[in-house]
Amino acid sequence: MKQATFSFSVDDGHPLDLRMADLLLRHELAATFYVPMRNREGPPVLQAAQLRQLAKDFEIGSHTRDHQFLNQVPADQARRQIVDGKAALEDQLGQAVEGFCYPGGQYRALHCRMVQQAGFRYARTTQNLRLDAGERPFELPASLQFYPHSRQVLLRNFLCGRHWLKRQAAWRVCATEADWLERLYRLFDHAVQTKSLFHLWCHSRDIDRLQLWQPLDEFLGLVAHHIPARRRVDNAALVEQNLVWQGQR
Ligand SMILES: [Zn+2]
Numbered sequence: 001m002k003q004a005t006f007s008f009s010v011d012d013g014h015p016l017d018l019r020m021a022d023l024l025l026r027h028e029l030a031a032t033f034y035v036p037m038r039n040r041e042g043p044p045v046l047q048a049a050q051l052r053q054l055a056k057d058f059e060i061g062s063h064t065r066d067h068q069f070l071n072q073v074p075a076d077q078a079r080r081q082i083v084d085g086k087a088a089l090e091d092q093l094g095q096a097v098e099g100f101c102y103p104g105g106q107y108r109a110l111h112c113r114m115v116q117q118a119g120f121r122y123a124r125t126t127q128n129l130r131l132d133a134g135e136r137p138f139e140l141p142a143s144l145q146f147y148p149h150s151r152q153v154l155l156r157n158f159l160c161g162r163h164w165l166k167r168q169a170a171w172r173v174c175a176t177e178a179d180w181l182e183r184l185y186r187l188f189d190h191a192v193q194t195k196s197l198f199h200l201w202c203h204s205r206d207i208d209r210l211q212l213w214q215p216l217d218e219f220l221g222l223v224a225h226h227i228p229a230r231r232r233v234d235n236a237a238l239v240e241q242n243l244v245w246q247g248q249r
Helices: 017-026 048-055 075-093 109-117 151-160 164-175 180-193 204-209 213-226 235-241 243-248
Strands: 005-011 032-035 059-062 099-101 122-124 197-202
Touching: 005 017, 005 235, 017 032, 017 048, 017 204, 017 213, 032 099, 048 059, 048 075, 059 075, 059 235, 075 109, 099 235, 122 235, 151 164, 164 180, 180 197, 180 213, 197 204, 197 235, 204 213
Parallel strands: 005 032, 005 197, 032 059, 059 099, 099 122
Antiparallel strands: none
């Protein structure tokens, strides 16, 4: 990559995603919204008309039918969640849905295969501290979540997660910083300097509950300042551009 790339994704399809969309449009940033048809944990989801509105400006991906953690149900139920979630979302949008995101970041190898067999082109995980698009289109990682995680949580996540060799550079950048926002800025700066990919993700509901709209607005302003327009991509474009995977599709 000759220049740094920025990708952003928003999970769970909460109605506050419309506020997120306004913020992103103001900064002229691309993003992918991963939407279940219902959230079995209780929070509301976007209605069909709202979804279609969102789809005019952003990529919409699936997040299962009911926001089901796939490794908590038998294989046939997991498959139904993947297949039905795609069909219902496509029905509401009137267009194909190519991206998928594993609820709770929970999945096993068989779920990757199911997602591929269902006709998706890629899937995003919650693996963090990555400054690249990973090795496989059905395990697309991220850099950080916009969330006030403590350094201890991040360390635990780093040590328990896989691919730690590929994540140690980002961890080293983050490890020196106790404040989560400073850590985010520092890692983004590192991605710009090293001309890497910075993939941020969040939940609109968390941003609202923790009153983080202002800090997110400021951060996205910095992103728009440093990343040229053609390097602000959604995840479908990221997958499209990733030459490493071409032999696997
Ligand atoms: Zn989710």
